[in-house]
Amino acid sequence: MKKLFLLGLVILLFAACEQKDTRYTQNSPEIDMVKKVIEDYNSKDYNMNVIADTSKTFFNNKKNPMSKTELVAYHKANDANYSKRGFTGEDPEYEMVVTDDGETWVNAWLDWQATLKGSGKVIDMPVHLTYRFADGKIVRQVGMWDPTEVILGLQEIEAEKAMSVDEKTIKSTIDAVVKAWNANDQKTMATLMTDDMVRTANGTVVAKSPAEYGSNLMDVFFTGFPDFKVTLDDYKIIGNKAIINWTCTGTNTGTFQGKSTNKPIKTHGLSIWTIEKDGRASREDAYYDNLTLFQQLGYMPELQ
Missing domain, CATH: 3.10.450.50 (Nuclear Transport Factor 2; Chain: A,)
Incomplete structure (x- = not known):
């Protein structure tokens, strides 16, 4: 009797599994x-x-x-x-x-x-x-x-269509700057800048010519982060200035500040670019959080 009961239970379970399989x-x-x-x-x-x-x-x-x-x-x-x-x-x-x-x-x-x-x-x-x-x-x-990304992308296209000639020139310069950054193309970058180009970082002057922009910035970051990449997140043009929000990413497989950590970084910042009438940039004032960058590299402990 016990064996018959167990056999019946097995049949019921099998039937239930079969039923489940037909449902899914x-x-x-x-x-x-x-x-x-x-x-x-x-x-x-x-x-x-x-x-x-x-x-x-x-x-x-x-x-x-x-x-x-x-x-x-x-x-x-x-x-x-x-x-x-x-x-x-x-x-x-x-x-x-x-x-x-x-x-x-x-x-x-x-x-x-x-x-x-x-x-x-x-x-x-x-x-x-x-x-x-x-x-x-x-x-x-x-x-x-x-659909947010699609909608914003289409809005950006329409906004660019409505730009004045001067605004289009400024936007073209910014796009070219981002492209030159990502290719580590210092020769092209120099053509996008005036001879007396000034670059500040959080209020401190770090470059006073296109050559210094290449040696003091691009060389430093691409030596430390060979896969360094700049992404233009958003921008606004006011007069002859472009205010841009950007994101930088990379992996510290090279030497940065004397160390190689193999750690990835992702940092956000804001830059104000001044563009002259000929379309060349004469100044970039950049603002970003160095603390976050150093924490990602493990240079200092996280703040509690």
């Missing part, structure tokens, strides 16, 4: 259909044969659905903003779930990347998509992602 899977015809939708999106093929004509699509909202026709128009309108865009195929995850109410849903967690046509800025962000199936068709799809 990562391999199904529905998942293959979603993968085809993603593939078609990447190739800009909007025939959408697997989507029902009566389907409803919700992107970053839950009250204003798009019809199938509106969805196609939405994608085509957005495509105009990018020189290229699509899901990268980097670590995608798919699952199919059957709810207690018998509804079949496919969830997808994907990585999406695009290059803005007007600026060349690359945007990379995670996207969650979920699809409900009925009678072999997608009848509902929901997409959620953070």
